[in-house]
Amino acid sequence: MSTDHLNIEFALHQIPERLLDESKNPKPHVHSIEKYNELYQESISNPKEFWGRCAKEFLHWHKPFETVLSGGFEHGDISWFQEGQLNASYNCVDRHAIKDPDKVAIIYEADEPGQDRKITYGQLYRDVCRFANVLKHHGLKKGDTVAIYMPMVPEAVIAFLACARLGAVHSVVFAGFSSEALRDRIKDADSKIVITADEGCRGGKIIHTKKIVDDALKECPNVKRVFVFRRTGSDVPFNPSRDLWWHEEIEKQRPYCPPEIVNAEDPLFILYTSGSTGKPKGVLHTVAGYLLGAAVTFKYVFDYHEGDVHGCMADIGWITGHTYIIYGPLINGATTVLFESTPIYPSPSRYWETVSKHKITQFYTAPTAIRLLRKYGREHVDGHDLSSLRLIGSVGEPIQPEAWEWYNEVVGRNECAIIDTYWQTETGSIIISPFPGAVMTKAGSATVPSFGIDLVILDPLTGQEIKETKAEGVLAIRQPWPSIARTVYNNHDLYLRTYLHRYKGYYFTGDGVGRDSDGYYWIRGRVDDVINVSGHRLSTAEIEAALIIHPSVAEAAVIGVHDDLTGQAVHAFTTLKPHCESTDLGELTLQVRKVIGSFATPKKIYVVKDLPKTRSGKIMRRVLRKVVDGETDQLGDLSTLSNPTLIGPLIEAVKNS
Ligand code: PRX
Helix, strand or coil: CCCHHHHCCCCCECCCHHHHCCCCCCCCCCCCHHHHHHHHHHHHHCHHHHHHHHHHHHCCCCECCCCCEECCCCCCCCEECCCCEECHHHHHHHHHHHHCCCCEEEEEECCCCCCCEEEEHHHHHHHHHHHHHHHHHCCCCCCCEEEEECCCCHHHHHHHHHHHHCCCEEEECCCCECHHHHHHHHHHHCCCEEEEECCEEECCEEECHHHHHHHHHCCCCCCCEEEEECCCCCCCCCCCCCEEEHHHHHHCCCCCCCCCCEECCCEEEEEEECCCCCCCEEEEEEHHHHHHHHHHHHHHHCCCCCCCEEEECCCCCCHHHHHHHHHHHHHCCCEEEEECCCCCCCCCCHHHHHHHHHCCCEEEECHHHHHHHHHHCHHHCCCCCCCCCCEEEEECCCCCHHHHHHHHHHHCCCCCEEEEEECCCCCCCCCECCCCCCCCECCCCCECECCCCCEEEECCCCCCECCCCCEEEEEEECCCCCCCCCEECCCHHHHHHHHHCCCCCCEEEEEEEEECCCCCEEEEEECCCEEEECCEEEEHHHHHHHHHCCCCEEEEEEEEEEECCCEEEEEEEEEECCCCCCCCHHHHHHHHHHHCEHHHCCCEEEECCCCCEECCCCECHHHHHHHHCCCHHHCCCCCCECCHHHHHHHHHHHHCC
16 A cells, blocks of 8 residues: 555644643543643553443443453454443433432424424433333333334433343434334344434425325334324324324323343444445444443543533434433533534524534534535634634544534634544444543644553554554554444354454454554544445445346446545436436436435446456455546556446447536
């Protein structure tokens, strides 16, 4: 791999003075680079001591653990705090409700401005107990899986926690997925209960949530109960032998439900994510390790202090929402914002109105939103009182230096800590990020590893660790950390193959990375067939599988192409079956929306006569990428191409599209 660009030294940004001024700010928990180094070194050289201490500090144990860590990467039998017993909802709710029942747990910023609602820990406790009793009454038991397909309403959080209270496993499906995608996830996880809403509201638009669920359930005979929260009150289809109204059911239950005490390694949730295969993987996280990873990173990376208001703009349907809207903040007894709308509804000032209204102290969003707002211009940011902000963060995809600088200057006014946080569904919590108060930043670099994360850069071909500080390769991790996913639901072999056996002795992230002379990490993006569109992780194989279902499509190849707004965009190449002269591209687009969801819609579809393949039949996506990028003079080694004459027509097809 070329290392030329590693010679470019990017300017270091000092830690903003305001952050270190104790008259204006609480002293950061990790307040110097020496402190970071000391804690980090301990977490790597003595992980059992470090995590054992954290586990006692951050979590309430009904039965203490004896062993901190056992098992490892070889067999994927990692277990943390093995003998310990606890309950996630007790940890997130009860202990704070006992101590400070009037403290606000959730600020719900509804789609329409002015319809916000605050829920205290006392209220949250009662609501979670009530709904847990509803689920219990309808037969939900420890270990059962529940599908949650909900808009961004507080009842979604209550649903998560009610499952956790009973020791049930939630499997949240992002409410932008289509009915077919929902169906597949319900079936794969064997969910018997679905929790949903009549409709969703986002950006002033109505989403027909219940109807999507009904369509999905046509092929899920094992689902016996559907709980429907009334979000809009519109008339929606209702099957009285299966469906129940949330508001009617909770009225029947008392607000006390004893927590089911579970083992540290019992599953807390499944969350589907895309990989190299056409089928999404049910990434499984367990109770204690996941909660600890969420809690520790929330406190140290976001530098959480009592009284802070945490504004994570993600959706609860993705890992960011699970960890930094729900579990991380609630374990710490924080106030967390649940934002139902979009950055531009009803105007591109919506985020900043929300920050100033709720006095948000930590604000966390995705580069795609930052790029969009930058395009609208700073006049939508200026004039809003953002003085409550102490930290601004970014997650989900690489943030370009220009977007980083804009965020820092216009939103952060050069006086906030700015953190580019790198992690994954599988890592459970942040694994690379600056620590505000300790680590100087560079625009576009996620900087340094979080506690307990023993990062290595491997040569992708040999799998050898590259020990030089300046390095370029693939990103891997040498030791287990508490919130690493434990398995792929019902497919441990796939888990081993994808993450642990690709490079023996390491967890493999699937991302390319560089390390500069200061030891800072620069994430380059996926090295597998995963693409990232507006921070949504998509598998090219999944989109191809959707296209191939269409009766006219013979073959499909999907690639990710750079896009100024969405980071990457989906471009699809298709060939048609012999009897088809042409096809309606609109239908193909619809096909993808139907099978996955509108967020996976191809930006461009090219119908071509033939796809570039090796002699063994493997599609050469590299060639497709170069053709779309206009780099037709750099197609590289074509000696393995089975049919070199297709290149000319391919270039023509792209040019004419
Ligand atoms: O490629 C990396 C990218 O998002 C992938 C993980 O996606 P997902 O499991 O959906 O989780 C996203 C939210 C945690 C990674 O493999 N990614 C995530 N954060 C960053 C990033 N790429 C660059 N910089 C980041 N900060």
